[in-house]
Amino acid sequence: MPSTPQVLPPAEQAAPDTARHGAGAHITLLLVEDHDMVAEAIRLALDRTDDLKVVGRSLSLQDALRDAALLRPAVVVLDRRLPDGDGIAAIAALKAAAPGARVLVLTGEGTPAVAAQVAEAGGSGLILKAGNLAELQDGVRLVAAGEPAFSKGLLSGALDRLTGRSADPGTRLTPRERETLALLGDGLGTAEISQRLGVALNTARNHVQRVLEKLGARSQLEAVAVARRQGILP
Known part of the structure; x- marks a missing residue:
């Protein structure tokens, strides 16, 4: 019980x-x-x-x-x-x-x-x-x-453990989404990304969400791992 x-x-x-x-x-x-x-x-x-x-x-x-x-x-x-x-x-x-x-x-x-x-x-x-x-x-x-x-x-x-997962080969990121992904790869949070990109916090959140969706990732951590596996990030 x-x-x-x-x-x-x-x-x-x-x-x-x-x-x-x-x-x-x-x-x-x-x-x-x-x-x-x-x-x-x-x-x-x-x-x-x-x-x-x-x-x-x-x-x-x-x-x-x-x-x-x-x-x-x-x-x-x-x-x-x-x-x-x-x-x-x-x-x-x-x-x-x-x-x-x-x-x-x-x-x-x-x-x-x-x-x-x-x-x-x-x-x-x-x-x-x-x-x-x-x-x-x-x-x-x-x-x-x-x-x-x-x-x-x-x-x-x-x-490193997650890099075995890969995204759909047809995935395409916009230039702004690639900037967002690069900042995620540098360990920045959403608030810091909004400051770096000069956009509102909600806009930065939307960029991050679209990056996750396009990479087939469930978290920011997994998105960075997938991007490294795909060669999008070093």
Whole structure:
């Protein structure tokens, strides 16, 4: 039987649609972690900020699917090893349960292979448990903004692992989309791309989205990997 969801009182929750946008709004989080001490430390670290709010905690993948559908968090912070399975394998189902949610994986196994698995499954990032809590806070903010967030040293390794995937040979990028792709390859986020190109943030997001669609990629990380495989990027 699934456990009772650990959900904060409604008065303390941020509304799901205001959690992603608006001045002063919180980024709402669902924490999926079965160890009480670890979960409490993470919750305190996230809740002490002005812009992050843990609205629920799940003890298993089964509970997480139910809670994600109920709470509609902006970000799911997901432990990899849970009593009922591997968190990476549940990423797609979690995103289906809470459309628009980003998934940030926490793990003690920080290898390029694991990072590539997260990216291939549709996850937005991977943070090592051996890192500091500030890195986790920043990672949550990045993925909530639609940017990838991988612990130091894992991003380039994940790209190398992903370069075996190729796009449709008929894919054609416009000059502006190639500029956008080059900036993604340099590790820039959407806000930085908008500044470099001198366009509005929404315009930059549209450029990035079209690059992903044309390369058949599900994330910025995978788009760069595909482009390197195709020889579009060095």
